[in-house]
Amino acid sequence: MSYDIYAEKIILNYEHPHNKGILKGANTHFKEYNQVCGDEIEVYIIINNKKIKDVKFIGRGCAISMASASMITDFIKGKSIKEIEQYNGDIIKNILGIDPGPVRMKCATLSLRAIKEAIERYKIKK
Amino acid sequence: MYDVNKIREDFPILKIKVNGKKLVYFDNAATTQKPIQVINKIKYYYENYNSNIHRGIYKIAETATEKYIESKTKFAKFINAGSIEEIVYMRNTTEAINFVALAFGNEVIKEGDHILISEAEHHSNLLPWLWLAKRKKAHLDYIKLNKEKTGLDIESFKAHLEKEPKITAVFHASNVLGSINDIKYITQLAHKKNSTVLIDGAQSIPNIKIDVKDIGCDFFAASAHKMMGPAGIGILFAKKSVLDNIKPLFGGGEMVKQVNKYSCTLNDLPWRFESGTQNIEGAIGLAGAIDYINKIGINNIRKHEQNLLKYAFDKLNDINNLEVFGGNDEKNKVGIISFAINKVHPHDIAYLFDKEGIAIRAGHHCAMPVVSELSKEHSISRMSFYLYNTIEEVDAAVDAINKIKNKFNIR
Numbered sequence: 451m452s453y454d455i456y457a458e459k460i461i462l463n464y465e466h467p468h469n470k471g472i473l474k475g476a477n478t479h480f481k482e483y484n485q486v487c488g489d490e491i492e493v494y495i496i497i498n499n500k501k502i503k504d505v506k507f508i509g510r511g512c513a514i515s516m517a518s519a520s521m522i523t524d525f526i527k528g529k530s531i532k533e534i535e536q537y538n539g540d541i542i543k544n545i546l547g548i549d550p551g552p553v554r555m556k557c558a559t560l561s562l563r564a565i566k567e568a569i570e571r572y573k574i575k576k
Numbered sequence: 577m578y579d580v581n582k583i584r585e586d587f588p589i590l591k592i593k594v595n596g597k598k599l600v601y602f603d604n605a606a607t608t609q610k611p612i613q614v615i616n617k618i619k620y621y622y623e624n625y626n627s628n629i630h631r632g633i634y635k636i637a638e639t640a641t642e643k644y645i646e647s648k649t650k651f652a653k654f655i656n657a658g659s660i661e662e663i664v665y666m667r668n669t670t671e672a673i674n675f676v677a678l679a680f681g682n683e684v685i686k687e688g689d690h691i692l693i694s695e696a697e698h699h700s701n702l703l704p705w706l707w708l709a710k711r712k713k714a715h716l717d718y719i720k721l722n723k724e725k726t727g728l729d730i731e732s733f734k735a736h737l738e739k740e741p742k743i744t745a746v747f748h749a750s751n752v753l754g755s756i757n758d759i760k761y762i763t764q765l766a767h768k769k770n771s772t773v774l775i776d777g778a779q780s781i782p783n784i785k786i787d788v789k790d791i792g793c794d795f796f797a798a799s800a801h802k803m804m805g806p807a808g809i810g811i812l813f814a815k816k817s818v819l820d821n822i823k824p825l826f827g828g829g830e831m832v833k834q835v836n837k838y839s840c841t842l843n844d845l846p847w848r849f850e851s852g853t854q855n856i857e858g859a860i861g862l863a864g865a866i867d868y869i870n871k872i873g874i875n876n877i878r879k880h881e882q883n884l885l886k887y888a889f890d891k892l893n894d895i896n897n898l899e900v901f902g903g904n905d906e907k908n909k910v911g912i913i914s915f916a917i918n919k920v921h922p923h924d925i926a927y928l929f930d931k932e933g934i935a936i937r938a939g940h941h942c943a944m945p946v947v948s949e950l951s952k953e954h955s956i957s958r959m960s961f962y963l964y965n966t967i968e969e970v971d972a973a974v975d976a977i978n979k980i981k982n983k984f985n986i987r
Contacts (some may be wrong), residue, residue, distance in 0.1 A: 456924070456983050465919075465985070487923045488940055488955050510953055513923035513984075554927065 455514060455548045463517035468524050473557045475507035478572035479508075482564035484556055493564045494524070497572050502526050502534070507561060514554050519561035521545050531569045537562055578876050584964050586611040586868075597933025605751050605779060605912050606665035607801045608939055610861075611834045614804055617864035618857050629856055630830055630847075644856055647863035648846075651811055654866050655786040655796065656978060661816050661845040662788075665854060668810035669778040670700035672797035673745070675703035675812060675849075676774055679825045680795075684742050684772070687713040692741035692771065694719035694728050696750050698948040701776040705812065717741065718945075725950060726903035727755035737769050744771045746779035752943045752950070752958070753760045753902030754781070754912030763792045772818065776801055782869075782962065783878045783910055794818045800858060805865035809858030812849075819845055828852045855941070877963045881911035884961045888970045889911055895977060897986050901950050914941075917977065920984050922957040926964035928983070934959075934969075 473479075473494035481492035491512030496503040505523045509516070525545050526534055542558050543549055550558045584590050587609050592599050601609060621643070625636040629644045648660040657663055659984055666672045679706075679979045685691065691705050695718045702931065709716040717739065719734035728746070737744075746767040749756045752949040774795035777786065783796035788796050794815050813823070824831055828851030833841040842848045885906035897918035902909065917925060922938035930937045936959045940947045948954050952969065959973055981987070 457929070461984060488937070512923040512927075515925070516921075525742075557923070 455509065455554060457548055459521075460513060464513040464518040467516055467520035468494060468507045468521065470508065471506050471566045472492050472508060473504060476504075476506075478568045478575070479543060480564050480568035482513065482560055482567060484560050484570040485514065487512065487557070489560055491515065491519055491561050491564050491570050493519075493561065494574070495565070495568050497531060497569070501528060505565070507553060507564075508512050511560065512557050514550055515557040515560045518546055519544065522561050523563065528566065531572075534569060535566065537566070577874075578752060578880055579904050580880065580964065580966055583872065584877060584966075586613065588612060588615070591966060594933040594935070595931055600932075600965075601973050602832075602929075602959035602961065602965065602969070602973065603937050604782070604962035604965075605802075605910075605958065607807065608782060608804050608962055609804070609964065610804055613868050614861050614864040615658055618806065618861045620977075621857055621860045622980040628853055630808050640799050640856055643863070644854070644859050647866075648717070650863050650866045654870075655813060656790070657788055657813050657974040658816060662813055662819065663953045664812040664814065664819070664846045664849045665859060666810045666812055667808055667855070668799045668801070669707065669797045671812050672812035673701055673774065673776065673793075674704045674824075675741045675825065676745075676795050676797075676814075677708045679822050680772070680818070681705070681708040682711070682742060683822070685712045685714050687707075688935070689714040690717055690739045690741040691715070692717045692719065692733075692736050692739075692744045692766075694733075694746050695721050695949065696728065696753060696943065697745075697747055698751050698776065698778065699942045700778075701745055701747060701774075701942070702945070705743070721946065723948060724903060725753075725901065726905075728754060728757060734765065737771070740769045741766075743769050745774040745776065747776045747778075749784065749910040749912075750902070750943075751779050751912065751948075752914050752941050752946050752956070754779075754909040754914070754960075755902050756908055756910060757782070759793065762789045767792065767887070779910055779912070783836060783874065783881055785874050785878075786811055798864040800865060803865050804868060806853050806855075806858045806861035809862055811862075816845065819849075822849075824851065826851045836969070857894075872963060880963055881961050882906045882909075884923060884965055884967070884970060885909060885911060885913070887967055888959075888961075888973070891974045892977075893972065895974070895981075896979065898977065901956060909976070911965075912958060913960070914956050914957050914958045915987065917980060917984075921953060921984060923953045924984075925957045925980060929957075929979045932972060932979070934973055935977055937971075 476494035479494040491509035607681040625639040627637040629641040666742045722729040777798040782803040796813040831851040901914040926938035
C-alpha cells in the first residue's frame with residue numbers, strides 16, 4: 451500500500467478516467483455530494499439479473515474522488531449487487547492501493563456511496 | 577523599522593511543526609494567530625479578576641466592568657466612532673449583520689422595496705438579506721463583478737441605486753478576491769438615495785485603518801478573531817442616530833433599567849443590545865489585540881502585506897498553468913491571493929500544501945456565487961497573509977506549487 455496518496459495510478463485515473471459519461475438505458479442512478487468540499491458524483495447503472503451489467507459516472511471533484519470513481523466503476527462490473535452491498539472503506543483501499551487517511555476517505559468513498567444508494571433505489575422500485 | 581522576526585517571537589504557535597516542517601500559516605483570512613500579549617491578557621483575567629460585569633459590588637467585579645468598558649472605548653477609538661454608545665459587542669461579523677437584518681431590516685423593509693448587495697459577498701452578508709427580502713416580498717439586487725472580475729462594477733452599482741434601495745450592504749475587502757471597495761464613495765452615493773449603508777469589515781479590520789466618521793456608513797461589522805483577538809466576539813458599529821431607533825431583539829439581564837410585570841424601561845445605548853452575560857474574556861482579549869495592532873501600527877501592517885503581495889505576484893506570474901483571481905494590483909488588495917492550478921482540484925492543492933507544512937484554504941470560501949463565477953470547479957485555493965508572514969514563506973508556497981505541478985504532470 452502506498453503512503454503517497456497521489457500514486458501514479460491515481461493520477462492516471464484522474465487524468466484519464468474510465469467509465470465517464472451518461473449511460474444510456476440505465477435502470478437506476480443516484481447523485482451523491484461531499485458537502486465538505488463540494489465534490490459531486492452521479493452514477494448510472496444497468497442492473498441485470500441482480501448483477502452490474504454496466505456503470506458510468508459524471509461529476510466533479512478532487513483527484514482522489516475522481517480516480518476512485520474511475521477504478522471502482524471498473525471493479526464492480528459483473529459483480530452481484532449483494533456483494534457490492536457489503537463493500538466498505540477497506541475494499542476501496544485495496545482497489546486504489548492507497549490509504550487515504552480519515553479525512554480523504556470521504557473523497558475516496560464518494561462514488562461507492564452513490565453506487566450503493568443507486569442499487570438501493572433500484573431495489574425499492576422493483 | 578518593521579522587524580518581522582521580532583514580531584514572530586510574539587506568536588507561540590509559529591514555533592510548532594506540521595508534518596515535520598515549520599508551520600507556514602497562510603489562512604489568515606479565515607482566522608489569525610494570537611500574540612502572547614493577547615493570550616496573557618485573557619489568562620490574567622481568569623487568574624486575577626474573573627467575575628461578572630456591571631452589577632457586582634466588589635473589587636474584582638468592578639475591575640472586570642472597567643476592563644470591559646475600556647475594551648469598548650479602545651475599539652471606538654480604533655475605528656474613530658463617536659463614543660462607546662455606538663459599539664455593540666456581538667458574537668462575530670455574521671451575528672452583527674444578521675442582527676441588522678432582523679432588528680433594523682424587519683422594521684424598514686416593506687413589500688416591493690429593494691435591498692442592494694453584491695455578487696461577491698460572503699454568505700454572511702447575503703443570506704440575512706435574502707431571507708429578509710423573502711420575508712417582506714422585497715427585491716434583492718446584486719451589484720455585478722467588473723469585466724476583469726477583480727472587483728465590483730461601479731456602473732452596475734449606480735444603475736441599481738436608481739431603484740432607491742432602502743439598504744445597501746457591501747464588503748470592504750473581499751474574502752475571495754482580496755479587492756478593496758471604495759466604501760466612502762459607495763456610502764456617499766447610497767446616502768444620496770437615502771439608502772442605509774452597512775459595511776462588512778471582516779477582512780479589512782485587521783489591516784486597513786478604519787475611520788467610520790470619514791466613511792460615513794451607518795453600520796460597520798467586524799470580528800475580533802480576524803485581528804488577533806479571540807473568537808466569539810464581534811463588533812457592530814452603528815451610528816447613534818440609527819441605533820437609537822432600533823428595538824432590541826433579545827430581552828434579559830442588563831438591557832433594561834427597570835421592569836414590572838407588564839412593561840419595562842430600556843437601558844441606554846449600547847447596553848440595551850447586550851442582554852445576558854457577555855463575552856468578557858473576549859472583550860479583554862480584543863482590547864489586547866487593539867493594543868498590539870497600535871504598537872505595530874496598522875499602516876505598517878498594511879504595508880508589510882502589500883510587500884508580500886507584490887513579491888508573491890512577481891513569483892506567481894512566472895508560473896505556467898497558474899491562475900490568480902482578483903487581479904494583481906497589491907495597492908487595491910488586502911493580503912489575499914486566490915488561485916487555481918490548471919487541472920488540479922483545490923482540495924488536492926490544499927492537501928499537498930499541508931504536506932509541506934503550509935496551511936491554506938480550499939473550497940467555496942462561504943461565497944459560492946462569486947466562486948462559481950470564477951471557477952467551473954466551484955472551488956478555488958486561497959492563501960492569505962498577515963503581519964507575521966515572511967518572504968521565505970512565500971517562497972515555500974511557490975515551491976509547493978511547483979511540486980504539485982510535477983506530481984500532476986503539468987508543465
